[in-house]
Amino acid sequence: MTPQDPATPPTRPRRTDHLTRTDRAAGAVVGSAVGDALGAPFEFGPAGAFSARFPDGVGEMCGGGGWDPGEATDDTQMAVLVGESLLERGGLEPADVFGRFRRWAAADPKDIGLQTEIVLTSGDSWDLAASLHFQMTGLAAGNGSLMRAATSAVYFAEAGREATMAAARRLAALTHGDGAAWEGTAVLHELVRVALDGGDPVAAVPGTLARVAEGHRPRWATVLAPDWHPDLATEFNGAVWPCLGSALWALRTTGTYESAVAAAIDLGGDTDTVAAVTGTLAGAVYGLPAIPARWTGPLHVPLPGSGGRVLDAADLVALAEALVRGPAPTHP
Numbered sequence: 410m411t412p413q414d415p416a417t418p419p420t421r422p423r424r425t426d427h428l429t430r431t432d433r434a435a436g437a438v439v440g441s442a443v444g445d446a447l448g449a450p451f452e453f454g455p456a457g458a459f460s461a462r463f464p465d466g467v468g469e470m471c472g473g474g475g476w477d478p479g480e481a482t483d484d485t486q487m488a489v490l491v492g493e494s495l496l497e498r499g500g501l502e503p504a505d506v507f508g509r510f511r512r513w514a515a516a517d518p519k520d521i522g523l524q525t526e527i528v529l530t531s532g533d534s535w536d537l538a539a540s541l542h543f544q545m546t547g548l549a550a551g552n553g554s555l556m557r558a559a560t561s562a563v564y565f566a567e568a569g570r571e572a573t574m575a576a577a578r579r580l581a582a583l584t585h586g587d588g589a590a591w592e593g594t595a596v597l598h599e600l601v602r603v604a605l606d607g608g609d610p611v612a613a614v615p616g617t618l619a620r621v622a623e624g625h626r627p628r629w630a631t632v633l634a635p636d637w638h639p640d641l642a643t644e645f646n647g648a649v650w651p652c653l654g655s656a657l658w659a660l661r662t663t664g665t666y667e668s669a670v671a672a673a674i675d676l677g678g679d680t681d682t683v684a685a686v687t688g689t690l691a692g693a694v695y696g697l698p699a700i701p702a703r704w705t706g707p708l709h710v711p712l713p714g715s716g717g718r719v720l721d722a723a724d725l726v727a728l729a730e731a732l733v734r735g736p737a738p739t740h741p
């Protein structure tokens with residue numbers, strides 16, 4: 410039976426009512442980081458490599474390809490930078506986020522997306538760098554703004570659909586000049602918002618698509634459709650459309666956090682980012698308690714350019730808790 414087979418019964422359980430909003434927020438942030446670290450050793454590998462490595466079905470943080478077991482990559486590093494900027498500035502200050510990205514990029518991180526690197530090292534100002542790059546190359550629809558969206562999605566969820574989608578677009582535009590990346594990141598923000606409210610992100614797709622900029626809507630509707638499968642992708646999954654489409658497919662066709670992330674890595678290609686985006690969604694749905702301790706235990710997030718700081722899973726939970734609380738109330 411294929412995942413598209415209409416006879417396939419729905420596999421996702423709906424019994425997640427016991428979770429708190431904080432469980433789900435921490436699930437999104439830690440879930441994204443775990444997917445990133447788990448997928449990193451398989452980056453640019455073939456489909457099926459994860460289950461071939463772990464034939465008993467119990468995948469481990471194995472390291473490889475220059476990554477230590479449990480080491481998170483640029484996806485999580487940038488997500489942390491966004492989250493810390495939002496908390497320290499008390500809201501979205503694009504120039505501050507861009508400055509943090511630039512300091513990080515200058516500190517020679519082990520991995521950095523191609524488009525992101527060109528934009529951050531161009532020397533152009535924060536409000537022009539990404540659009541100038543897009544004007545020159547026409548290529549800016551990578552998945553690099555999706556991969557770092559877990560923290561901002563948690564922070565802006567409370568502000569409602571319009572606000573969280575608008576914030577996603579502005580954050581995406583810092584490094585990606587193509588509106589396709591803005592709209593995809595806006596969709597991810599909104600699906601996380603729905604999940605944090607205890608709703609079903611899969612069921613929220615049609616309503617979310619209606620809020621996508623009209624010119625970008627058909628292409629997003631294609632990859633987010635219930636019968637879409639990653640085999641139908643027309644681009645490598647380092648592009649924004651198949652990346653989010655594959656993450657939603659992994660969520661839709663599995664019943665646990667663990668199996669969703671494993672399915673994402675088994676697609677091959679840009680495994681750390683597809684698994685990070687899948688982990689954002691699946692973590693928000695199933696919550697922190699659903700993420701195995703054997704994965705959170707070795708998890709660590711080095712932060713180049715931040716004085717040698719390395720975050721662990723507990724630090725990410727604390728970050729998520731602060732983000733879900735939102736900005737501290739201001740006193741007159």
Ligand SMILES: [Mg+2]
Nearest residue numbers: 482483484681
């Ligand atoms: Mg990465």
